[in-house]
Amino acid sequence: MTGEPLLEVRDLKVSFRTEDGLVQAVDGVSLSLSQGETLGIVGESGSGKSVTMMSVMRLISDPNARFEGEVLYKGRDLMTLKAEQIREIRGTGIAMIFQDPMTSLNPVYRVGWQITEQIRAHENVSKQAARARAIELLAAVGIPQAAERVDNYPHEFSGGMRQRVMIAMAVSCNPDILIADEPTTALDVTIQAQILSLLRKLKDEFGTAVVLITHDMGVVADMADRIAVMYAGRIVEQGSRREVFYDAQHPYTWGLLGSIARLDRPKPRRLATIPGQPPSLLRLPEGCAFGDRCAHRFELCDERPPLLNRVDGNHLDACHLEPKQKKELRETTIHPELIETAE
Amino acid sequence: MTADAPSSSPPVPANGDGDGDGELLLRAEHVKKYFPIRSGVLLQREVARVHAVDDVSIDLRAGETLGLVGESGCGKSTLARCIARLFPLTSGSVVFEGQDISRLSRRKLRPVRRELQLVFQDPYASLNPRKRVGEILSDPLRIHNYGNRNEVKRRVRELLELVGLSPEHINRYPHEFSGGQRQRIGVARALALHPKLIIADEPVSALDVSIRAQVINLLDDLQDELHLTYIFIAHDLGVVRHVSDRIAVMYLGKIVEVSPAEELYQRPVHPYTEALLSAVPIPDPDLSDRRVQIVLEGDVPSPIVPPSGCRFHPRCRYATKICAQQEPPLAEYGGGHMAACHHPLNLGLPAAPARTGADAGAAGPLPAAAGAEVPAEEPQ
Numbered sequence: 001m002t003g004e005p006l007l008e009v010r011d012l013k014v015s016f017r018t019e020d021g022l023v024q025a026v027d028g029v030s031l032s033l034s035q036g037e038t039l040g041i042v043g044e045s046g047s048g049k050s051v052t053m054m055s056v057m058r059l060i061s062d063p064n065a066r067f068e069g070e071v072l073y074k075g076r077d078l079m080t081l082k083a084e085q086i087r088e089i090r091g092t093g094i095a096m097i098f099q100d101p102m103t104s105l106n107p108v109y110r111v112g113w114q115i116t117e118q119i120r121a122h123e124n125v126s127k128q129a130a131r132a133r134a135i136e137l138l139a140a141v142g143i144p145q146a147a148e149r150v151d152n153y154p155h156e157f158s159g160g161m162r163q164r165v166m167i168a169m170a171v172s173c174n175p176d177i178l179i180a181d182e183p184t185t186a187l188d189v190t191i192q193a194q195i196l197s198l199l200r201k202l203k204d205e206f207g208t209a210v211v212l213i214t215h216d217m218g219v220v221a222d223m224a225d226r227i228a229v230m231y232a233g234r235i236v237e238q239g240s241r242r243e244v245f246y247d248a249q250h251p252y253t254w255g256l257l258g259s260i261a262r263l264d265r266p267k268p269r270r271l272a273t274i275p276g277q278p279p280s281l282l283r284l285p286e287g288c289a290f291g292d293r294c295a296h297r298f299e300l301c302d303e304r305p306p307l308l309n310r311v312d313g314n315h316l317d318a319c320h321l322e323p324k325q326k327k328e329l330r331e332t333t334i335h336p337e338l339i340e341t342a343e
Numbered sequence: 344m345t346a347d348a349p350s351s352s353p354p355v356p357a358n359g360d361g362d363g364d365g366e367l368l369l370r371a372e373h374v375k376k377y378f379p380i381r382s383g384v385l386l387q388r389e390v391a392r393v394h395a396v397d398d399v400s401i402d403l404r405a406g407e408t409l410g411l412v413g414e415s416g417c418g419k420s421t422l423a424r425c426i427a428r429l430f431p432l433t434s435g436s437v438v439f440e441g442q443d444i445s446r447l448s449r450r451k452l453r454p455v456r457r458e459l460q461l462v463f464q465d466p467y468a469s470l471n472p473r474k475r476v477g478e479i480l481s482d483p484l485r486i487h488n489y490g491n492r493n494e495v496k497r498r499v500r501e502l503l504e505l506v507g508l509s510p511e512h513i514n515r516y517p518h519e520f521s522g523g524q525r526q527r528i529g530v531a532r533a534l535a536l537h538p539k540l541i542i543a544d545e546p547v548s549a550l551d552v553s554i555r556a557q558v559i560n561l562l563d564d565l566q567d568e569l570h571l572t573y574i575f576i577a578h579d580l581g582v583v584r585h586v587s588d589r590i591a592v593m594y595l596g597k598i599v600e601v602s603p604a605e606e607l608y609q610r611p612v613h614p615y616t617e618a619l620l621s622a623v624p625i626p627d628p629d630l631s632d633r634r635v636q637i638v639l640e641g642d643v644p645s646p647i648v649p650p651s652g653c654r655f656h657p658r659c660r661y662a663t664k665i666c667a668q669q670e671p672p673l674a675e676y677g678g679g680h681m682a683a684c685h686h687p688l689n690l691g692l693p694a695a696p697a698r699t700g701a702d703a704g705a706a707g708p709l710p711a712a713a714g715a716e717v718p719a720e721e722p723q
Contacts, residue, residue, distance in 0.1 A: 044551040158642045159415075188414040188578060190639045193622040197638055215552060218624025222631045241628045257626065259556035261581035263608060264625045270560055271585060274553035277521050 005032035005072075006176055006209055007056070007094070012069035014048075014055050016062060023281045025051045027233035028069075030308075033177065038203065038210040040224030040241075042217060042256070046278055048233040049213045053179050057096055058086045073177075092122050095170035099182035101162035105154040111138075111165050112150035115172055122173045137168040141198055160191035164198065171202055178202075179211045184219065196223060217260055221245060226314075229253050232279055232289035235308060239315035249317035251294045254330055288320065296321060296329055368540060368572050369403040369426065374435035376418075376425050380647065394646045395421040397596035398435070405539070408566065408573040410587030410604065412580060412619070414643050418596040419576050423542045426574065427459055428452055439540075457487055460533035464545035466525035470517040476503070476528055477513040483535045502531040505568075507561060523554035527561065534565070542574045547582060559586060580623050584608055589679070592616050595646055595654040598673065602680040610689045612682035615655045653685065661686045 014026040026048040033039050041049045054060050056071050058078060071078040073093060078086060090096075098104040106114060115137060116130035125133075131150070138146035141164040154162055163183060170178055180199065184192035196219065203210055212223055220227050220241070227244040229237040229252065237250040248254055258272030276293045285291060287302040294301065298320070306318045321329070376396040381387035396418045403409055411419040425432050428444050437445045444455050463469040470479055480499045489495055500510040506527040517525055526546060533541055543562065547555040559582060565571060577583045583590060584604055591601040592615065600613040611617045621637040639658050644650055650657050656666035665685050673683045676690070 044553065160642060189580070189622040189624075190414060190619060191642070192624075193636060193638045194640075196624075197636075216624065217552075217626040218631075221626045221628045222624045245626070245628050255553055259553050260626050261556075261559070261579070261585040262626055263581050263584060263620065263623055264627055264630050267585060267605070270563065271556035273556040273560060275557075277523065277554065 005034050006074065007031075007033040008070075008072040009052070009056060010070040010072065012052060012055060012071065013067070014051055014060070015066045017064040017066070018282075021282045024284060025233055025281060026055065027284075029230075029233075029235055031228060031235070031238075033209050033211060035176070036203070036207045036209055038212060038223055038225045040212045040214065040220030040227045041230060042214060042220055042227060043230035044215060044278060046232075046281065047230040049230050050181055052230075053096070053181060053211060053213060057090060057094060057179065059096075088122070091118055091175065092173040093175055094177040094179060095173070095175040096179040096181065097163070097166045097170045097183050099185050101159065101166045101186075102154065104166060105162060107154050110151050110153055111157070115150075115165075115169050118169055119172050133172065134168075137172055138165070141165070141168045141171075141202075142194070143168075159187055160194060163187065163191075163195055167195075167198065167202070171206070171208070174206060175208065177209045177211065179213070181213045182215070183212070185214070185216070192219075199223070217256060218262075229256070232284060233281060234289065234305075234318065235316070236290065236318045237316065238308070239311070239313075239317075243311075243313075243315045247311075247315070248330065249311055249315070249323070249326055250290075250319050251296055251321075251329075252290050255293075288318075296325075366405040367402060368405040368440065370401075370438045371403075371422075371426055372400045372436050372438070374399045374422065374425050374437065375433040376421050376430075377433045391647050394596045394649055396425060397649070399593075399596075399598050400435075401591060401598065401601070403540070403572060403574065405572055406566075406570055407588045408575055408586050410583035410590040411574060411576045411593060412578060412583050412590060413593035414619075415578065416595075416643055416646065417593040418646070419593050420544055422593070423461075423544055423574055423576055427461055427542055428455070429461075453487075457536040458539045460536070460538040460541050462526075462529050462533045462541060462543040462546045465549050466522055466529050467517075467549075469529055470525060472517050475514050475516055476508075476520075479517070479528060480532055480535055483532060487536055489536070498535065502535060505534065505565070506531040521554075522550050523557055526550060526558050530558075530561065530565070534569070537569075538571070540572045540574070542576070544576045545578070546575075548577065548579065555582070562586065580608075580620060592619065595643060595649055597654060597683070599655065599684070600680075600682040601673075602676075602682075603678060606678065606680055610680075612676055612680065612687045612689060613655075613684045614659050614661050614686070614688060616682075617688055618658075653683070661688075 009029060009031040012026055012029045016023045016025060029052050031039065043049045055067060056078065067079060073089065078089065105111065112131060112134045115134040116127065119125065119130040119133055135146045135150050138150055143149050143161060143164055157165060184195050187195065199210065200223065202208060212220065214220060224241050226240055227238070228235050229244065229250065231252050237244060237248065237253050244253060248257060255274035259274060261271055274293050279285060279289055279292065287304055288306055291297045291301045300320045306320045308316045308318045311317050311323065374396055375398055377392040377394055379389040380391040380393065382390045399422055411423065413419050424430060426437055428437065432445050435445065436443050439455060439459065444452065447455065477499055480502055481495050484495045484498055489498060499513060503510050503512060508524060508527055517528065520528065547558050550558060563586065566573060575583065575586050587604040589601065590604050590607050591598050592613065593599065594615050600607070600611070600616045607616065608620060611620055618637045618639045625631045625634065641658055644657060652668050653666045653671050656662040659666065671683045671685045673681045675681050676687065
């Protein structure tokens with residue numbers, strides 16, 4: 001996981017003009033991804049995690065959308081590429097799988113056809129060869145009787161199987177980067193475990209870099225090498241998996257960690273909550289976007305938004321609190337029940 | 344139950360622990376719900392049946408929270424709807440407050456409905472978008488002749504306050520609220536007629552994590568304040584553990600294990616429960632790396648032709664010959680812990696002390712001890 005970053009997003013801003021005003025969906029996001037690395041992006045709905053990655057793939061065609069910033073893939077800025085050029089990169093360079101496999105597969109074509117279409121769009125191979133590849137891929141993602149199932153329609157598969165088909169399609173042209181947007185959110189935990197272990201296997205075998213978008217802290221703890229926490233269009237904390245879980249710096253991350261009903265800890269009497277709800281992206285506050293919901297807010301928080309600062313190494317955090325203060329406040333915010341029982 | 348299992352299996356007792364003050368509120372016995380699959384154009388013949396709920400018996404005591412968990416399609420929602428009599432049962436009985444409601448007519452059901460209310464998963468779909476919040480909340484009151492206009496109005500305001508919304512919101516439409524607030528409206532509507540039992544069907548699944556915790560805490564507070572009994576359906580085992588006193592695990596239309604909540608997580612007896620717990624991601628990198636996950640192969644089989652014997656046997660790593668032949672009955676494992684398995688796990692471990700809360704320890708769900716319990720019989 002060293003060397004040149006494979007993908008680098010620099011100060012990406014995405015806004016949408018709407019009837020009500022300008023929606024700043026992504027507000028200055030910078031990310032980098034190295035070969036073979038898994039980056040987890042966590043945040044609530046509307047935090048901009050999907051929009052960021054859709055913009056990287058140039059999948060947003062809304063005429064009201066405005067983009068700023070650079071997305072460097074192997075040194076090329078994807079934001080300036082022409083439609084044909086970006087099409088070459090999709091699939092072979094960067095591929096994406098989505099949350100709901102039913103809506104991302106075409107219901108009126110057989111799954112085999114959908115996979116071969118992609119292969120033939122990128123490579124000059126015969127129909128038979130592409131079909132054989134499709135069967136191979138379906139077998140590789142764990143679909144039993146792949147040779148027969150290749151002629152099934154999407155509705156003949158279960159949810160977990162459909163997600164496997166999506167993954168087969170995404171890896172069909174050996175992409176360097178696989179973007180998985182909530183790949184297991186619609187699935188049961190048992191099926192989620194299957195899909196995650198499949199993703200891990202593919203990653204180990206092909207050395208694919210993965211961007212995993214999720215709202216589930218458990219999933220990133222399991223899968224990610226590095227984690228970026230997003231809130232209201234910005235990255236509020238970024239670091240290695242252990243840094244984010246064991247040395248979380250941002251009060252929002254504390255809130256996320258505290259509000260999970262988890263199985264690996266004693267049951268708290270009450271769940272910690274983050275009061276209120278995310279701010280409207282139409283009217284972001286002048287100061288810290290999380291300020292309204294933060295228990296540790298002080299004057300500076302209302303004056304200007306905190307910048308993403310280096311804590312140490314590659315651990316970044318955007319909060320006005322002093323690191324020393326944070327250490328004291330953190331435990332009471334994440335685990336109030338421990339304090340309560342100690343008293 | 345099949346012919347070879349005794350058909351007189353007692354309903355799962357509700358003694359265990361729980362906040363229940365002992366009084367039996369509801370007893371479901373041998374509840375079956377089969378949905379017919381019809382074919383043909385004019386004469387629709389029944390060609391098969393979906394065995395959605397297949398002989399489930401369970402007791403519920405006043406004041407307790409029963410968690411229902413299982414994968415999608417396991418029949419947990421259907422069971423809840425049978426209990427609420429949202430549709431007729433194929434067979435079996437549901438006794439609510441001493442009265443068998445499984446065969447009551449619509450008219451006779453009406454007073455029962457006051458006592459037994461539902462909260463649904465999707466707060467976007469379960470609220471009428473063309474009605475104001477005031478109407479949504481006063482409809483049940485008016486239908487059940489709650490009182491005159493002023494009394495209804497007062498109750499609606501009371502309800503809004505109860506669930507943490509401002510009474511000024513009374514004239515707003517559902518789309519003007521966020522997901523969490525909408526779910527609060529759903530809860531307020533369920534509370535309108537002072538029910539005793541609330542069946543919450545995945546009430547927080549559609550919500551973001553931080554909002555989820557708010558709604559769970561709200562349900563918790565309301566239970567204390569109004570002495571409610573809950574049936575809480577969810578697939579998130581963390582959430583279920585947090586809210587429940589007892590938990591029933593369902594698989595393909597059957598209850599395979601039922602136990603006091605904390606005990607289930609520390610000492611799962613059924614291999615399916617073990618696998619289910621093991622599949623939950625742990626939000627702790629080190630623990631997550633250390634543990635050995637059991638990944639269940641394949642999907643849940645079709646409930647149209649469920650597997651013979653134990654329905655879980657095709658996916659079970661402990662399965663032997665007997666599992667395919669004989670359906671295991673629900674057996675008692677002490678302290679209200681019951682499971683239906685030929686090869687029960689974790690029997691050597693002491694039963695978890697009831698209602699622990701704080702002393703559960705971090706090693707809870709790691710299914711490490713389970714490996715030693717591989718059955719002695721010859722594998723298939």
